[in-house]
Each structure stands twice: as structure tokens, then as C-alpha cells.
Amino acid sequence: MSDDNLMSEQTAKRFVKEWVARGVPPKPKNYIRSEYGWLLKQLAERCMVKTLEQGTDEIDLDYELSKACEIIDIIWYTIVPTERSREGGIFHPGDNDTQLLQQHRFWWRRDPQISFDEGFESKHYFSCLCDEIKSSAATYLEKPWLRVAKLDWIIVDILITDELCQYGERLKKDWLPGTKKNSLNIHPKYFSAKGNLKEMTKDRWKEDLKRSLLKPLYAVVLPLGMILSALYFGYSSTGYSFAAIYALLILDNLVGAYRRSKYRRAGNPDPALEPFELWDKMYQVWKRLEGPTVNPIRVKEALDESSKMGAVWDETVWAIVGRAIKIDGDVWVIQSSDAS
16 A cells, blocks of 8 residues: 555544544433443544554545444444333433433443342343344454453443343242242242232242141141051051151151251251352342442452352453453443543
């Protein structure tokens, strides 16, 4: 390429400024800050620097800018179905500027604990097509010179939040103690209560009382009645067989109770509560991501601790956190520094 075709820094800056201005949608009335615009500007500036270093022209710069824009657009279009259904905050169904507000805000942080308590209709509940996020993240991570700390954090926070929200709903459907599951092996109140924990556990004392009254009937009265009836009516062999089976069942329950007691005395968690304790440990990862300044080493420690208990985090999360540690293990500033 001849020197005549090379861009000057001034030309590149003007090109980028015009390109960003075209790429940022109009701001809604009385809305000053655009996170989308800020992210686009950060990526564009990095594309400009890279293009100038390589000594290429406007065509190459435009290509890099388009690819960078595609990265954040894929992320936004992946999370926007959840945004569109959300109420509260600054988004209100029916507002003409709703979609523009969503794009300028880009990512609103949910609290998975509130989602767990309120259910899948909570404004803090989040679900998305994570494969699309991970695909876009892979393209982004292929270009280390394109790194923006805020975008790193957004990708990690999206994946962590989605995992916690989905796992929390599975716990309430499949593991919530105290109520017999229906024919689909799902908590019978899950869908009617829309995953709301308070509604799902309402009147649980009645169920506990019913269970405490019926347990002696099934565990003692009924089996002993069968054994005594068999012996009384002359079916001795059957009666003795029932008695032997009943004795083995009692022995098995006593051994199980002793093992569980010994397990708990050793400081181990109740196996029935382990899935919920794992969720609590996973939630600590989300807590460690609270900004505006994050310590990536502490985030990794929380990832490691939850992984030891059985959590499976996506490799994208590990890769981004690992890169943040390599750059600066103590400081990961995820607050946007200006208004765009």
C-alpha cells in the first residue's frame, strides 16, 4: 500500500467520530447518558489505534469498526427479549422510547437473590440465549487489543446472572423440601405461584401436620396390622416373612439416621440442603462482581470455592476473569468514565 493511501491520525479520528455518531441511536427525551454509545466509542477508538499501527486505510478501519459494532449488537439483541418484558426502573410498557432506553442503558444488573424469592415474573429474573453471548464473546476475545474492562464485566455478569437465575428456578421446581411432587416430579405449587418462594411455602405447616399424623399410620400401624392379621388368620409363614422384612426396614432406617447424624456432627451439610448451599456459594460470585471497582482475584476465589462444591461455570467466565487478573489482579474498574 502506498503512503498516499494511508490515513493520518486526524483523518482517522474524524472518520471514527462520524462513524460512532451514525451508530448511536437518538437519545430519548431527558436521557443524558448512553452506555451503548460509550461502549461503541471505546471499541471504535481501539479499532482506530490498531488500524493506524498497521498502516491501513479507511476500508480496513470501517471493517474493524463494523465487526466491533457487531459484537455489542449481538449481545444487546440477545438480552433485549428479557428487557422488553421487564417492568420497573426507567422502562414502562407503552412508552414510545422504551426500546431506545433499553439500548442506551444496554445492561441493567439484576439481583438473583430477589429473583429467587420473587419467582420467574420478578423484574430481577433474567434468561437469555447464552450461546449467542458466548459466540460474540469469543469473537471479542480473539482480539485482545479490543478489550474494554466494562464490556468484559458485562459479559461475565450476564453469564453469572443467567446461571444463578436458572439454577434457582430448578431448585424450587425439583428440590424445595416439605411438599410431595406431582406426577411430573415438579413442586405442585411452582407454576401456580410463578416460582414465588413465599407463595410456594404458604400453609406449609398444614402439610407438615398432615405428614406427622400420617407417618405413624404408614410406618407403624399398617405394617404391624398386616403382620398380626397374617398370624391371627393362620398364615404364619407370611406373617413371619412380613415381620422379617419390617425388621430389616427399621434397621436400615436406624443405620441411615445414625450415618446422617454422624455426617452432620462432622460439620458436613445436610445432603437435602446441599443444592441450596451450592446456590448460596454461587451467589457469592455475583456479589464479588459488584462495582464500580472489582477485585478479580477475589472473584476467581469465589469461582473456585463454588466449583469445588459442584458449580460448573462457562469457560468464557474463566477466560475473562483470568485475563483481568493477568492485567491487574487487584483492580478491575467497571464504571464508564464519561457520558456519550
